[in-house]
Amino acid sequence: xxxxxxxxxxxxxxxxxxxxxxxxxxxxxxxxxxxxxxxxxxxxxxxxxxxxxxxxxxxxxxxxxxxxxxxxxxxxxxxxxxxxxxxxxxxxxxxxxxxxxxxxxxxxxxxxxxxxxxxxxxxxxxxxxxxxxxxxxxxxxxxxxxxxxxxxxxxxxxxxxxxxxxxxxxxxxxxxxxxxxxxxxxxxxxxxxxxxxxxxxxxxx
Numbered sequence: 001x002x003x004x005x006x007x008x009x010x011x012x013x014x015x016x017x018x019x020x021x022x023x024x025x026x027x028x029x030x031x032x033x034x035x036x037x038x039x040x041x042x043x044x045x046x047x048x049x050x051x052x053x054x055x056x057x058x059x060x061x062x063x064x065x066x067x068x069x070x071x072x073x074x075x076x077x078x079x080x081x082x083x084x085x086x087x088x089x090x091x092x093x094x095x096x097x098x099x100x101x102x103x104x105x106x107x108x109x110x111x112x113x114x115x116x117x118x119x120x121x122x123x124x125x126x127x128x129x130x131x132x133x134x135x136x137x138x139x140x141x142x143x144x145x146x147x148x149x150x151x152x153x154x155x156x157x158x159x160x161x162x163x164x165x166x167x168x169x170x171x172x173x174x175x176x177x178x179x180x181x182x183x184x185x186x187x188x189x190x191x192x193x194x195x196x197x198x199x200x201x202x203x204x205x
Contacts, residue, residue: 002114007133008106017130017137018200024128024139025173034174036142036182038149039198041167042156045134046105047097050160051075054098054108061111063104071104109134116155124148137200142177146185153188165190169198 004020006012021037028035042048055072059065075098082089098105113131120127120138127140127148136152138145149168156163170182170192182194197204 001110002117002129002131004117004129005110005113005131007110007131008103009110014132017132017135020128020130021137021139021200028173034142034172034177035139036145036177037137037139037171037198038145038192039167039169039200040136040138040149040152041164042134043162043164045109045161046100046102048160048162049075049098049105049108050096051098053159057108057111058104063107067104074099106133112159112161116152119155120148120151123151132200135200142172142174142181149187163188165192168192170194171196171198 001009004017006014006017024035025037051072054075055068058068058071076095078094078097078099079091080094081091098108110133113134113136116136117129117131120129124140124144124147126144127138129139130137138148138152140148153163165188168187170178170185171194172178172182178194178196182192185192
């Protein structure tokens with residue numbers, strides 16, 4: 001598991017992601033250098049897990065074959081109902097997704113985030129990273145952060161994970177970067193929301 005990953009990781013608390021981001025902000029202000037932070041969120045990440053792909057991923061990560069096979073069978077044969085008010089629809093079979101609250105589903109999220117972070121750390125070493133399960137934060141010089149986020153989006157497209165671009169938020173310690181460069185930045189063809197602060201695991205950054 002990547003050292004910057006928090007959430008269901010022994011020895012790490014989720015709030016560490018917010019503390020790291022806040023520390024980076026304070027240091028950049030004291031040192032008079034620009035810092036950009038982008039917070040990124042997936043669209044219903046557990047509901048979009050492809051059972052076949054993540055079965056192979058678990059095997060590659062060293063999960064016992066019998067356990068991986070059981071998880072694959074369960075996730076490939078889920079019966080679901082749609083609830084509206086107090087009424088339930090007829091059950092139907094799904095072919096994608098993982099159980100909410102499933103420990104193995106959380107492990108899948110941590111593994112895929114770890115692989116993505118290792119890729120970004122190799123390509124964009126100036127960018128610092130943190131995550132709380134599937135919620136990711138990229139921070140560093142503006143141009144490098146933008147490139148790193150684009151790398152993450154390319155990675156996600158390959159593994160069939162969808163990003164909730166409307167929930168992406170960009171922040172910068174430089175007013176010019178906020179008003180000019182970041183305001184024109186697009187991810188996935190959409191302008192990113194620029195703000196003075198954002199909330200990460202209940203803390204303002």
